[in-house]
Amino acid sequence: MKIPISVLVVIYKSNRDVLLIERADRSGFWQSVTGSLDAPDEDLALAAAREAFEETGIAVEHLPPGALRNLHHHIEYEIYPEWRFRYAPGVTKNTEHWFALEVPDDTSVRLAPREHVAYEWLPFEAAAKKCFSRSNGEAILKLFSAQ
Numbered sequence: 001m002k003i004p005i006s007v008l009v010v011i012y013k014s015n016r017d018v019l020l021i022e023r024a025d026r027s028g029f030w031q032s033v034t035g036s037l038d039a040p041d042e043d044l045a046l047a048a049a050r051e052a053f054e055e056t057g058i059a060v061e062h063l064p065p066g067a068l069r070n071l072h073h074h075i076e077y078e079i080y081p082e083w084r085f086r087y088a089p090g091v092t093k094n095t096e097h098w099f100a101l102e103v104p105d106d107t108s109v110r111l112a113p114r115e116h117v118a119y120e121w122l123p124f125e126a127a128a129k130k131c132f133s134r135s136n137g138e139a140i141l142k143l144f145s146a147q
Helices: 044-056 081-086 124-130 134-145
Strands: 005-012 017-023 033-036 068-078 093-102 116-123
Touching: 005 044, 005 134, 017 044, 017 124, 033 044, 044 068, 044 093, 068 134, 093 134, 116 124, 124 134
Parallel strands: 005 093
Antiparallel strands: 005 017, 005 033, 017 116, 068 093
């Protein structure tokens, strides 16, 4: 069963292009890196680094210190009914913690094929609009409004 605590990682380059990945289980659903904690006590930053690596092949430990930043913002959202089977019975809400990860401009992406089928680097405004999740788009806009 999935833990209803997750991370969202907005991956971006110095030119403010943002990485979006398309879900394998939902054609046309574009998003940033997301994922649930593996254990209730898993450190949020470690979960963000793990998810970034699992979904894109980007290893945070090979980036400069400070590349991964906790945005110190979280939201609670209702889990889509069709995905609730992944959680314990009666779980309907998830708490998502937002992170940002700045990567070098020449960063290559290696998708996890069971999870995602395509990726794009887009200017942040276009990326925010393309996200299927409104809150994912808000996370992208929040990141760049603070810079």
